[in-house]
Amino acid sequence: MRWFGWxxxxxxxxxxxxxxxxxxxxxxxxxxLGDTVPPVLDQVYGALGQNLSREDVRIFLHMxxxxxxxxxxxxxxxxxxxxxxxxxxxxVEMRVISSDRIRAAVEGENAYNVSAxxxxxxxxxxxxxEVFRASLSAEVIAAFQAEQEAALRTxxxxxxxxxxxxxxxxxxxxxxxxxIIDDTSLTEPPIMVTIDASVRYLRTESVPSLLETxxxxxxxxxxxxxxYVERLKRDNGDxxxxxxxxxxxxxxxxxxxxxxxxxxxxxxxxxxxxYSFEYAxxxxxxxxxxxxxxxxxxxxADEEEQAVLLVSLTHRRAVVLVLFAALLVxxxxxxxxxxxxxxxxRLASLDERETRPSP
Amino acid sequence: MEGNLGRREPTLxxxxxxxxxxxxxxxxxxxxxxxxxxxxxVDASFSPVLPGLAGLLLLWLIAPYVAMEVRAxxxxxxxxxxxxxxxxxxxxxxxxxxxWFVLWLVFA
Numbered sequence: 001m002r003w004f005g006w007x008x009x010x011x012x013x014x015x016x017x018x019x020x021x022x023x024x025x026x027x028x029x030x031x032x033l034g035d036t037v038p039p040v041l042d043q044v045y046g047a048l049g050q051n052l053s054r055e056d057v058r059i060f061l062h063m064x065x066x067x068x069x070x071x072x073x074x075x076x077x078x079x080x081x082x083x084x085x086x087x088x089x090x091x092v093e094m095r096v097i098s099s100d101r102i103r104a105a106v107e108g109e110n111a112y113n114v115s116a117x118x119x120x121x122x123x124x125x126x127x128x129x130e131v132f133r134a135s136l137s138a139e140v141i142a143a144f145q146a147e148q149e150a151a152l153r154t155x156x157x158x159x160x161x162x163x164x165x166x167x168x169x170x171x172x173x174x175x176x177x178x179x180i181i182d183d184t185s186l187t188e189p190p191i192m193v194t195i196d197a198s199v200r201y202l203r204t205e206s207v208p209s210l211l212e213t214x215x216x217x218x219x220x221x222x223x224x225x226x227x228y229v230e231r232l233k234r235d236n237g238d239x240x241x242x243x244x245x246x247x248x249x250x251x252x253x254x255x256x257x258x259x260x261x262x263x264x265x266x267x268x269x270x271x272x273x274x275y276s277f278e279y280a281x282x283x284x285x286x287x288x289x290x291x292x293x294x295x296x297x298x299x300x301a302d303e304e305e306q307a308v309l310l311v312s313l314t315h316r317r318a319v320v321l322v323l324f325a326a327l328l329v330x331x332x333x334x335x336x337x338x339x340x341x342x343x344x345x346r347l348a349s350l351d352e353r354e355t356r357p358s359p
Numbered sequence: 360m361e362g363n364l365g366r367r368e369p370t371l372x373x374x375x376x377x378x379x380x381x382x383x384x385x386x387x388x389x390x391x392x393x394x395x396x397x398x399x400x401v402d403a404s405f406s407p408v409l410p411g412l413a414g415l416l417l418l419w420l421i422a423p424y425v426a427m428e429v430r431a432x433x434x435x436x437x438x439x440x441x442x443x444x445x446x447x448x449x450x451x452x453x454x455x456x457x458x459w460f461v462l463w464l465v466f467a
Contacts, residue, residue, distance in 0.1 A: 245398045245408035317464060324391060324460075327412055331387075335420045342424065343376060350372040350431055 052126045055262030056095040056187065056299065063088050065271045068315065082203045082251065085166075090152075090195040095187035096126050096262070128186035133175055152195065159256055166198045203251070237281040237310035250278045250314030258306040259298035267294045271313060279312035374442045375430070379423035381449035385456040387419040392463040 067085040149170055156163060173192040233254055259265055269292050271277065276289040285293040298305035369377070394411040401407070 245395065245406040320395070320464060323408075323412065327387075327391070327416060331416055331419050334416075338420075339380070339423075343373065346427075347370070347372045347376055350427070351370045353431075 052096050052128055052186070054096065055098055055101075055126060055260070057097060057263045058093045058095070058190075058299070059263070059265045060091045060093075060268075061088065061265060062090075062268045063270065065269075065275070068272050068275050082201075084201040086199050086201070088195075088197040088199060090197070092193045092195070093190040094129060094132070094192075095190040096128050097132065097191075099127055129174065129189065129191045130186045132191055149195075156199075160253070162201060162203060164200045164202070166200055167196075169196045170194070171196075233310060235308075237279075250312035250319075252279070252310055252312045255309040255311070256306075257296045257309060258304055259296045259301075260304055261298055261301050264297045264299045265295065267296075267309075269293070269311070274317065275313060275315050277311055278314050279310070281308075281310040284309075284311075371439060371442050372427075374446050376423065376427060378442070378445040378449040379426040381453050382426075383419050383422035385449065385453040386422070387415045388453070388460050389456040390415055390418075392460060392467070395467075 063086050065084055065086045067083070069081075069083045149168060153165060153168070156165060171194045173194065174189045175191060233252060237252070255267075257265060257267075269277075271290050273290070277286070277292050278289075280286070280292060280294075287293065292311070294307075294309055296305055296307045390411075394408050394415075397411075398406050398408050
């Protein structure tokens with residue numbers, strides 16, 4: 001019975017695998033991506049004992065910060081530039097995906113934010129990896145790839161507003177239609193896309209700005225997008241003064257992450273030597289002060305899972321040296337004049353008292 | 360008295376004044392890392408680092424004046440030998456404080 005199902009699937013979906021133009025693919029796609037699961041697919045699912053009623057998309061994100069430069073002298077005069085570079089590896093495993101999402105990607109729409117609330121067509125068809133492999137031509141994969149790359153750039157811009165994407169490479173795996181004959185599972189192996197990216201982060205900070213943030217008087221909070229970011233930080237983390245000093249006077253990065261039902265995200269962050277994570281607001285798995293991990297799991301959720309991750313990052317030595325230098329400079333400037341007058345007048349009178357012969 | 364190169368020899372009061380200023384600076388430098396050690400060890404509702412820094416600054420600026428005026432109030436005689444020992448010890452103290460600060464910065 002299982003072999004009959006596989007052969008039927010291959011016969012139905014075969015023509016779409018031969019399509020050369022994205023515009024030609026939608027026709028064959030429509031044969032399998034209607035408002036309901038076509039009878040032949042439904043038979044196949046039944047024959048194979050598969051109950052596919054939700055998506056299963058798993059995302060693994062590894063961020064390795066490779067460079068961190070802090071302009072220490074600039075920090076004291078108000079224009080300290082922090083430049084950070086990172087290498088990001090993102091692996092997306094698609095075991096079951098909504099037909100609406102595929103259709104949106106093929107038609108050039110936003111394929112990530114497809115849901116029952118905003119889809120122009122509602123389908124209950126969830127495609128497992130095997131059907132996805134059999135129904136799409138290389139051109140469709142390429143079109144899908146471009147949409148996903150654009151959606152990812154947009155997602156990163158929203159999730160990490162101060163990040164610049166330097167390079168972005170996408171590679172697909174397990175997309176060959178011939179796999180359908182060898183496998184006994186509709187969802188394994190998953191369609192995989194691996195994204196390799198290099199990003200750069202530039203931020204200008206100063207000691208007064210850090211102190212204002214610490215004391216809760218950040219002037220930037222009144223400006224548009226920055227006000228939104230600051231509000232998220234306030235609502236989702238401890239106030240700076242409730243943390244220890246390095247956690248409060250550190251740079252706090254906001255990650256606003258959301259996963260649709262059936263989606264899950266695992267995040268792994270590493271920083272270069274000298275830097276350390278001083279504070280994190282969620283249940284973060286802390287491997288050490290340079291390595292943390294975090295997850296947003298919507299695999300079993302019925303509604304969108306959202307999490308706001310606050311992470312405070314600092315370079316302790318730089319902060320200590322800046323504070324020490326500020327202490328010395330302040331002491332020298334404030335104490336110089338009184339010391340001069342004291343030495344000139346008071347010490348002279350003390351010397352005179354000592355040299356005066358005692359009566 | 361005029362020394363070589365036209366420089367005036369430091370008086371006892373000036374020697375003591377210089378020693379007091381070096382000792383207060385040495386104390387400030389030595390206590391600076393302690394602020395962060397306490398901050399890390401103690402789970403308080405606010406961090407003691409910034410108030411501690413303000414306190415260290417006041418200590419550094421005010422302590423030499425207090426020391427000199429206490430001697431003057433007690434009418435303690437300015438003993439040349441003791442002033443000399445205080446001068447040398449203040450220099451050693453400042454050196455040790457700087458070494459402690461550098462070791463803490465490198466290894467902490």
